[in-house]
Amino acid sequence: MNSKKVTDLKSAISEVKDGMTVFVDGFGYNRTPMACVHEIIKQQVQGLCTLGSIEIQADMLIGADCVSMLDNGWTGAEGWPHGSFSSYPMRRKIEEGKLKVEYYSNLAIAWRLIGAAYGWSFVPFPGFQSSDHFRLRGYHGENKVKMIKCPFTGEDVPVLPTFSLDVAIIHAQKADVDGNAMITGPLGYARSSAFAAKTTIITCEEIVPVEYTRQHMHEVVIPGAFVKHVVEVPFGAYPTACQGYYDYDWDWIKYYFEQSKEETTFRAYLDEYVFGCNTWEDFLNKVLTQEKRNEIKASSVLLY
């Protein structure tokens, strides 16, 4: 590869420094950049501020003490029937005083991100005042949300501060050497975050030539202009799903959440599966048997 954007996982993640505002994509157990999550933990980055509607990545990054501030659209374990789908590491860290939280909503987060991409300093959310999230204040306090009068209609309108990012991390199906990312399946906040970030890292199942991009222009979801690093990481979203490539591995997701429920088992999981694996391939070799690979391999018709 002769592009300056193509790099390795370790180098790309070295962009994530203590105290930064970071977005790690993956709405539900879909296209979560798990290889990046493991690498952030291995590099022991701390004090990150993050936001979103996030699950396994939030659970791990909060539990591993990488994230200490959370602007919360939704954080939990979807489909995992305990504690109203709560994230136990999130609860533990809030109780220990190690995680500061501010409760928003999915739409509030979406608008805060896209607003930053548009270069605005605030975004309106008419109706937000009907939720107690307008009144409940966490670590942002006064600056969580404010009420203004619309200068044209005179109506009361809540306004939220926009949220620009130091780093956005997204896993795509394909990307080319110029960083044009082709994504299929649920998009989550992938586009908004890439547009709102100073640095965007794309990991992908396969790097394709730019000639491919030109034949499949409609598949490009994030243009290379917004992408700094591209890393080819096959199974980079495992155990979450990557449409067209592999289904999610519910057995492993369940196993992970069983371990993250208690601090001791969570730490043991990190020691074995994160710190105990030198590379992402080591992790895959450890847990992803050929039988499981066959089981989760996506059908070309149904794409899961």
Added chain:
Amino acid sequence: MTKYSMDYSLTEMMCVAAAREVKDGERVFAGAGLPLLASIVAKRTHASNIQICLESGIVGAEFPDDEIRGKSPLPRFVADPRIFPGAVYQCELLEINGIFLTQRKMDVGFLGGAQVDKYGNLNSTIIGSWDKPKVWLPGSGGAAEIAMFANRVLIIMAPHDKRRFCEKVDCITSPGYLEGPGSREAHGLKWGGPEAVVSTLGILRFDPDTKEMYLAATYKGVTAEQVKENTSWDLKISSNLQEVEPPYEEEVRIIREIDKEGLFTSR
């Protein structure tokens, strides 16, 4: 001849009760779990023209069977890849929550939570006081905006007990009728509100004047007293209290066909 099932579980009853609340032709915003299962059952029974939408940005989901491998087509979560095959439109959360909802395109929204109160306000944020919460819950997700902007909301709550059905929720994540008549309007909302609650004991609705939840129907074998005992406020009972029709055999068959693995219903 529609025959009643003689062998159905409580979750199957709830699923059917929720499915029957959906009207044909509606655009339904459903979350994974019983809401989605109920929507699919509705689509395969009395409401074949509904358009099922999910927060991951899918409109008009179909959930075709996986004929070759036999994998369950029932999504476990809203971004499950099973939502894609056969859908008519895909967009980002920004559009489905930020435009479809705010432009009043969602006829029905399904919601749940850790607590519900007599005005149908829902809590999925914290349990306890705001200064020192006892429990930190996942938060709103799309629930707040669904509660604000869906044309009507259907709530599924289980189990029906005093802890969940409380006089005033600890935090209003998702607005029902807030403090009563006129309250939604006073907080910037121009339409919407909860229409029914499907619980483990029966179906509750909202008085059009007082906006208070009342018991409209109980499942076979459940008494009004039982429901009152399990509700933290003085629950009003309809003067025309109904018994919920049990599931038809056809409805149960369809549930078991879709939820092969018993993800959201038990036998």
